[in-house]
Amino acid sequence: MRIIVEDNYDKLSEKAAQIVAQKIRENPRIVLGLATGVTTIGLYKELGRMYKEEGLDFANVTTFNLDEYVGLAPDHPQSYNFAMNENLFYKINIPETNIFIPYGPVRNIEKHCQWYEKIIQEKGGIDFQIIGIGGNGHIGFNEPGSSFDSVTRVVDLDEKTIKDNARFFDSINDVPKQAMTMGISTIMNAKECFLLASGEHKAEIIEKALKGPVTTDVPASILQNHPNLIVILDKTAAKQN
Ligand code: GLP
Numbered sequence: 001m002r003i004i005v006e007d008n009y010d011k012l013s014e015k016a017a018q019i020v021a022q023k024i025r026e027n028p029r030i031v032l033g034l035a036t037g038v039t040t041i042g043l044y045k046e047l048g049r050m051y052k053e054e055g056l057d058f059a060n061v062t063t064f065n066l067d068e069y070v071g072l073a074p075d076h077p078q079s080y081n082f083a084m085n086e087n088l089f090y091k092i093n094i095p096e097t098n099i100f101i102p103y104g105p106v107r108n109i110e111k112h113c114q115w116y117e118k119i120i121q122e123k124g125g126i127d128f129q130i131i132g133i134g135g136n137g138h139i140g141f142n143e144p145g146s147s148f149d150s151v152t153r154v155v156d157l158d159e160k161t162i163k164d165n166a167r168f169f170d171s172i173n174d175v176p177k178q179a180m181t182m183g184i185s186t187i188m189n190a191k192e193c194f195l196l197a198s199g200e201h202k203a204e205i206i207e208k209a210l211k212g213p214v215t216t217d218v219p220a221s222i223l224q225n226h227p228n229l230i231v232i233l234d235k236t237a238a239k240q241n
Contacts, residue, residue, distance in 0.1 A: 001210070001224065003231045005238045009198045012234045013042025016130075016196055019230065020047060021056050023128050023192075031062045031120075033129030033187070034088075035140075036080040039196050040132060041087055048091030058094040062123055064116075065101035066131070066140035067181040070154060072104040078168050079104055102152075102180040109154045113180055117152040120186065129190035133197050136160045137205050137218035141181035144217050150183030184222055192228040195220070197237040206237050 006012040020043065024030055034040070050056040065080060074081035081101050089099060100119060106112040120126060131139050136158055142150060143158040156178055157165075166172040187193065197206050209220035210231065223229050 001226075001229045001231060003210070003233065003238075005233050005235060005240060008234050009042060012196065012198055012232055013046050016043040016194070016232050017046035017050060019194065019232075020128070020130070021050055024056060024058070024061060027127065028057060029060045029062075031064065031123050031125065031127045033126040033131075033182070033190055034063050034065045034084065035130050035132040035196075036065065036067070036083050037132040039198050040130060043130070043196065044088040044091075047088065051092040056092075058092045060098075061094055062098045063094065063100065064120055064123075064126060064182070066129075066187070067179050068102040068104050069176040070104060070109065070178040070180060071176050074104070076104070078174075104180075109180065113152040113154060116180070116182075117186065120152075120182075126186075126190040128192045128194060129187055131187065131193060131195045131220075131223070133195065133202060133205060133209060133220050134161055135164050135201065135205060137209055137220045139184070139187060139195075139220045139223070141179040142184050142187075142219045144219060146184055146216060146219050148184050148188070148216065148222055151186050152180065152182050154178055154180050184219060188222060188226060192230070193223055193226050195223060195229065195231045196233075197231075198234045200236040202237045203239045206233065207239065 006015050068080045072079035141155050162175045166175050169175050208218050214221045214224050
């Protein structure tokens with residue numbers, strides 16, 4: 001495990017973007033795994049700038065997002081499809097056909113999840129997986145208790161996740177109760193994992209995830225067993241303030 005600590009969120013975002021850009025330059029056909037949430041917004045903004053100002057080329061990059069809320073259409077402002085379009089995809093030259101993200105309103109959810117898992121394999125697996133961490137240690141929407149063998153599937157959201165994410169919705173009742181998410185085994189099969197965390201509110205869970213026992217109670221703790229893990233934190237998330 002390699003841990004990088006940056007002074008603040010802006011520096012973390014810049015450094016994270018440099019790392020991702022380097023991966024793309026080394027392998028222009030890279031398959032990236034992407035995460036939503038507020039933590040990755042600065043990274044995506046910087047990648048957009050790098051495309052515009054430095055010609056960072058996404059023409060042959062393929063992306064798979066970790067998760068999506070069940071029922072939210074891509075034009076719903078709180079859907080992860082919407083967030084990815086606004087924060088990254090509309091800002092770079094990635095072809096639409098190279099973008100994969102679970103489709104919220106899909107009728108046959110199980111079949112869709114199986115298809116998602118299969119298409120990841122068909123594209124050769126994920127080379128570099130960007131990951132955020134939930135307040136309860138979730139990765140993607142793999143809530144505490146998720147099996148380490150899990151693959152892409154539909155899950156019920158944890159009470160804490162619903163509460164944490166309520167700030168983005170008009171009311172807590174509007175937060176979807178279910179999501180589709182890559183499984184923990186899907187994530188662990190990525191050749192390299194890149195975990196980002198920022199802010200004091202993430203410090204405790206980061207410590208548990210990186211230094212505590214590997215347990216399904218803290219889904220992110222499994223990343224300790226990943227052979228190629230890079231973690232990037234700001235000082236507050238690293239408890240260095
Ligand atoms: C969300 C998403 C994750 C995300 C994580 C952290 O609920 N399901 O994919 O990485 O929680 O979110 P944030 O960066 O907003 O703290």
